[in-house]
Amino acid sequence: EDKVVQSPLSLVVHEGDTVTLNCSYEVTNFRSLLWYKQEKKAPTFLFMLTSSGIEKKSGRLSSILDKKELFSILNITATQTGDSAVYLCAVEAGSNYQLIWGAGTKLIIKP
Amino acid sequence: DGGITQSPKYLFRKEGQNVTLSCEQNLNHDAMYWYRQDPGQGLRLIYYSQIVNDFQKGDIAEGYSVSREKKESFPLTVTSAQKNPTAFYLCASSIWDGSPGTQYFGPGTRLLVL
Numbered sequence A: 001e002d003k004v005v006q007s008p009l010s011l012v013v014h015e016g017d018t019v020t021l022n023c024s025y026e027v028t029n030f031r032s033l034l035w036y037k038q039e040k041k042a043p044t045f046l047f048m049l050t051s052s053g054i055e056k057k058s059g060r061l062s063s064i065l066d067k068k069e070l071f072s073i074l075n076i077t078a079t080q081t082g083d084s085a086v087y088l089c090a091v092e093a094g095s096n097y098q099l100i101w102g103a104g105t106k107l108i109i110k111p
Numbered sequence B: 001d002g003g004i005t006q007s008p009k010y011l012f013r014k015e016g017q018n019v020t021l022s023c024e025q026n027l028n029h030d031a032m033y034w035y036r037q038d039p040g041q042g043l044r045l046i047y048y049s050q051i052v053n054d055f056q057k058g059d060i061a062e063g064y065s066v067s068r069e070k071k072e073s074f075p076l077t078v079t080s081a082q083k084n085p086t087a088f089y090l091c092a093s094s095i096w097d098g099s100p101g102t103q104y105f106g107p108g109t110r111l112l113v114l
Helices: none
Strands: A003-007 A010-014 A019-026 A032-038 A044-049 A056-058 A061-066 A071-076 A085-093 A098-101 A105-110 B004-007 B010-013 B019-025 B031-037 B044-051 B054-057 B064-066 B076-078 B087-094 B109-113
Touching (some): A003 A085, A003 A098, A032 A071, A044 A056, A044 A071, A098 B044, B004 B087, B010 B019, B019 B109, B044 B064
Parallel strands (some): A010 A105, B010 B109
Antiparallel strands (some): A019 A071, A032 A085, A056 A061, A085 A105, B019 B076, B031 B044, B044 B054, B064 B076
């Protein structure tokens, strides 16, 4: 059965810290891995990763994929209270390439 | 402004009642999706549609029904057969080039059972 596992489930850090969120997967027919940020309502798209070893970067956020070890990490440097959210990882896979979602990591940034 | 809208924001269902959640998009996306989100769990796919007048069951379709009569609209009906409907429902859309790719989400509808 295809599955996506995120860790940790929750994380509390202080403003200015750097955090690393993990997403591992076991799927058939992998196509891509996506990261989303969900604050209160709609998840918003962060990154799509398809190739190993190529870092995607947007401001203080960056992400990389390892297709050999079947995981991705999302890094956030110099965290701010506005980074507090649930970060969702999804993998596009399977015979019909639907998205398989992880349970999310709840990140809380304390001032 | 382009985007996805969902209504209502909150919905209350009585025992044995069918309720319909609205989802509209003006992004000209071919594909639309309905997900259910429960606390501590990932999003679970209920139904999806790649084209007008066609839709497929997702992982948890039992107790739900959909229609896709227009490209812009993909309403979800939660029927009385769904015994545990309390959840946060998210609608999404994407282009379709053989796979869903990046999905754009609406603000969600929270369904509560009275």
